Amino acid sequence: MKLRGQVAIVTGGSRGIGAAVARRLARDGAAVALIYQSNVEAATQVAADIGRHGGRAATFQADVTDEHAVKAAVAQIAAEFGPVNVLAHIAGVFDAAGVGEITRDLFDRQFLINTWSVITTTQATLGHFAPEGGSIINVSTSLVHEPRAGTAVYSASKAALETLTLGFATELGARNIRVNAVAPAITRTDMTADIPQPHLDHERSLTPLGRLAEPDDIADVVAFVASHDARWITGRTLLTDGGRM
Ligand SMILES: NC(=O)c1ccc[n+]([C@@H]2O[C@H](COP(=O)([O-])OP(=O)(O)OC[C@H]3O[C@@H](n4cnc5c(N)ncnc54)[C@H](OP(=O)(O)O)[C@@H]3O)[C@@H](O)[C@H]2O)c1
Known part of the structure; x- marks a missing residue:
């Protein structure tokens, strides 16, 4: 524990x-x-599962791009739970678009949800961190190193996130708040459910460990980065891709 x-x-x-x-x-x-953001049923289910297994969890609705909503949610969390030790910023979206199809709306959505929201949640949480410090974990992607067709804007939003991670780590180290990112390759979630099977098979064949990631593969690394075991790691992005890159 x-x-x-x-x-x-x-x-x-x-x-x-x-x-x-x-x-x-x-x-x-x-x-x-x-x-x-909107999937109250799924969120409630996760919290209920945690409760059934003896843990404590509660759900809070907020669009992470809305700094006022995030500020209110985090204040409510701190009031109910107490000082914060870990902020895992996992929310994100992927919209595919080839170079000729990129629109201002698509760019804004990718950068607002994947990048700006990390600024809003970090800012909202700073005043509520425990005095002894804590750990902030962001989620990047292996695509930062090898963007595929249609992923340039998404990959760029995560590349910016990796730089934010490094910058925030530099600023927050004095408060003993570590800031790191975890960068998965394709992981089996709703986000990747529409990827055609031949592409998934190809990715699997290029992955030395011979399979695609499950969410737990990534969650275990996030838990390590959140823990005291990772106390000497900050400002880093951990490529967590089964050796794919
Ligand atoms: N899956 C992959 O292959 C993969 C690979 C590399 C990196 N990543 C990154 O890992 C993270 C999680 O991905 P996933 O595959 O687990 O995605 P997912 O299954 O599609 O889930 C996305 C989550 O983000 C939440 N969300 C989206 N927009 C939001 C907003 N504006 N405000 C608040 N919450 C919002 C969703 O809430 P609702 O349920 O309420 O909609 C949902 O909980 C993302 O940052 C993604 O870029 C994923």
């Missing part, structure tokens, strides 16, 4: 990697606040 007595906020906690992270941090002893 490496996070016993700690408080963790997980954005995107209703589905996919975020749901796995919420469950894993709760298993490690943290009280978990799940932030979701």
Whole structure:
């Protein structure tokens, strides 16, 4: 129970990697606040599962691109749960667009949800971090190193996120707040459910460990980065891709 007595906020906690992270941090002893956008049913299910297994979790609705909503949600979380030790920013979206199809709306949506929202949640949480410090974990992608056709804007939004991770780590180190990112390759979630099977097979064949990631594969790494075991790691992006890159 490496996070016993700690408080963790997980954005995107209703589905996919975020749901796995919420469950894993709760298993490690943290009280978990799940932030979701619209999928109240899924978020409630994750919190109920955690409760059934003896953990503590609650759900909070907020669009992470809306700084006022995020600020209100985090204030409510801190009031109910106490000072925050872990902020896992997992919420994100992927919109494919080839170079000729990129629109201003698509660019804004990718950068607002994948990049700007990390600024809003970090800012909203700073005043509520425990005095002893804590851990912020962002989620990038292996595509930063090898963007495929149609992924340039998404990959760029995550590349910017990796630079934010490094910059924030530099600024927050004095408060003993570590800031890191975890960068998965294709992971089996709703986000990747529409990828055609031949492409998935190709990706699997290029992955030395011979399979694609499940959300738990990523959640376990997030839990490590959140824990005291990772106390000497900050400003880094951990490529978590089964050796794909
Ligand atoms: N899956 C992959 O292959 C993969 C690979 C590399 C990196 N990633 C990154 O990992 C993260 C999680 O991906 P996933 O595959 O687990 O995605 P997912 O299954 O599609 O789940 C997305 C989550 O983000 C939440 N969300 C989206 N927009 C939001 C907003 N504006 N405000 C608040 N919450 C919002 C959703 O909430 P609702 O349920 O309420 O909609 C949901 O919980 C993302 O940052 C993604 O870019 C994924």
